[in-house]
Amino acid sequence: MSLLFVNGGAPGQARLRVLGGLIVDAAGPGAHGETVIDLQGDRLLPGLINAHEHLQLNALPRLSYRQRYERVGDWIADIDARRSQDPLLRANQAIPRAQRLLIGGLKNLLSGATTVVHHDPLYPSLLEPGFPVEVLRSYGWSHSLELDGAEHVRRSFQATPPEQPWIIHAAEGLDSGDEFEQLDRLGCIAANTVLVHGLALSADQQQRLMQRGACLVWCPGSNLHLFQRTPEVRPLLERGCLLLGSDSRISGGRDLLAELPLARELAGLSEAGLEALLTSQAAARLRLNDRGRLLPGLRADLLVLPRGLKLSEAQRADLRLVMVGGRMLCADPAFASAGGPGLLPVQVDGRPKSLERSLVEALQGAAISEPGLVLEPRPAEALA
Structure with a gap:
């Protein structure tokens, strides 16, 4: 299918063509039967990149059992101690992992995040063609020094090719600054190192992180x-050494969009800087050379934002279209016909939308649902 977007509301985006899952030259002729979508001033953006997520942990609400934590290990221990007794935790664990991962994928899709860094094993369902988002595949990772131990962490880093990112939770709590020093002694702070959280990093440690080319x-x-604090990130931001992630809902907010007002306020980000942080800068840091910008030859991972609406002010129901690899997966009814018969009506936070058929069918057979996403009743034969 060839799609031509016209009348986009941003400079240089008046026309954009999608063909075969890629952005192609909009100046040339389209394929036979090309569909034209008039944006009427709405704005095209590259799909957002969520740099930290645990996709299987999004069917639970935020969890906390103390007013404030000092160590992330104490929070993990509090959850572990309740796994067998807490009805909420037990019920969630009983749900098949593939369904929990699906909810995590939908959470991201509906918020415009088309690429996600899943900080856990690459479970088979994440790699299936019908999964709602693209999951980072070429990377190395360890959970943390506390859970994995120094030797496992060292081996994980050494096994990761230098052209791929290596990702680890580090300095997450208020008293965990020594984790940076341990990682440094292990030889794990390099240009492909991606630390997650870094709450306890000192100014000197941040400088050393940047000097090594890490982020x-x-x-x-x-x-x-968890900690009622967040790191001072402006030096990292100024050097291009910062990414933004939502984390899962057991500690983070509703989705990536919920992080954006916080990020703007706490880091003094401009709107353009915020958009770059979630697109081109994230793609560069994660070695994803095929996405993050609206250029011919790159993946057609797109979202459409209503004219005049800032990304930092957007809610997921505001997004008019989300496309992953040229596949229109969620759209306003006005755009849905361009996606063909593969889109079915749903509601997202009370607004009519259309969602890709296979996702609707997967949700109909699932033991859990995505809050705010309502499937429209349809005759059984329509879903056959």
């Missing part, structure tokens, strides 16, 4: 929920 993923909502 930090900032999850302000999660930090504030």
